[in-house]
Amino acid sequence: xxxxxxxxxxxxxxxxxxxxxxxxxxxxxxxxxxxxxxxxxxxxxxxxxxxxxxxxxxxxxxxxxxxxxxxxxxxxxxxxxxxxxxxxxxxxxxxxxxxxxxxxxxxxxxxxxxxxxxxxxxxxxxxxxxxxxxxxxxxxxxxxxxxxxxxxxxxxxxxxxxxxxxxxxxxxxxxxxxxxxxxxxxxxxxxxxxxxxxxxxxxxxxxxxxxxxxxxxxxxxxxxxx
Numbered sequence: 001x002x003x004x005x006x007x008x009x010x011x012x013x014x015x016x017x018x019x020x021x022x023x024x025x026x027x028x029x030x031x032x033x034x035x036x037x038x039x040x041x042x043x044x045x046x047x048x049x050x051x052x053x054x055x056x057x058x059x060x061x062x063x064x065x066x067x068x069x070x071x072x073x074x075x076x077x078x079x080x081x082x083x084x085x086x087x088x089x090x091x092x093x094x095x096x097x098x099x100x101x102x103x104x105x106x107x108x109x110x111x112x113x114x115x116x117x118x119x120x121x122x123x124x125x126x127x128x129x130x131x132x133x134x135x136x137x138x139x140x141x142x143x144x145x146x147x148x149x150x151x152x153x154x155x156x157x158x159x160x161x162x163x164x165x166x167x168x169x170x171x172x173x174x175x176x177x178x179x180x181x182x183x184x185x186x187x188x189x190x191x192x193x194x195x196x197x198x199x200x201x202x203x204x205x206x207x208x209x210x211x212x213x214x215x216x217x218x219x220x221x222x223x224x225x226x
Contacts, residue, residue: 001046006036033057
């Protein structure tokens, strides 16, 4: 996703931005209310992380102005104000979600993913090609260099996620949510074992060339030139 991060605290902004970039997202940072409003009005973002207490223009005023345009970009409000009335004010102003500081980054990432799932996207292609590999969603077939690769359903679903995000990192959490429908970590190696079998099948008979990269500490990435 391309995410607008409006946060005036330097350390908090760096913490969030580095985490999001490690997950494969693109982040545009601003530190004031007026800049946040201008950026959100002038560009297309998949989500906005908006600090409530911004200098120049309060975060809720930014949000109200955005909704008045109207701009329906999903907005997650960050704040140190955790009272019920404060949360209600944020939601009434047009926030899609509300997260109280201090927070765990994994929760922030999960909430952003949930916001992204709420937004209907463009119709997805039924055939995906990345380098030598082609995946046909209607026929449920995979080929590499024109030769069939026989995959089990979970392996097929893993490959689909990797190919749809070719060149970008797909995290373990994303696999668990999108392939298994888990919204928690079962503390097993279910993702790793299925990925291992998928990688073996994609390499066999093709010179051992692995089109999937392991990004240590982040997840997995399909090479765009696979």
